[in-house]
Amino acid sequence: MTLDDPLVARIRGEYREMPGLRLSLAQACRLWQIDATTCLAVLDELVAEHYLHRTHDGAYAAFPTTHARFAKATLSDSRTTAPRSRHRA
16 A cells, blocks of 8 residues: 555545544455455555544544634624615515
8 A cells, every 4th residue: 555545545535534533454444345354454555644643442533723714703793784775565
């Protein structure tokens, strides 16, 4: 496996799209439908590049990032919006 391998990119993308994702080796194999040897090789590569880390219970998780941006919703106060114009029939 290389860092530009499509499978590595796919797994990296899954962790990026789902912050907080924690998977055991067995769960990762089922999710990505790959054998344990291949899955372990990819996960170990991502650990080696410090993209993932192993938790105390053996799960694979991404390191927290400060680059994550979350959408912010704002509600307008109806008292500050312009009045609607009324159409005469």
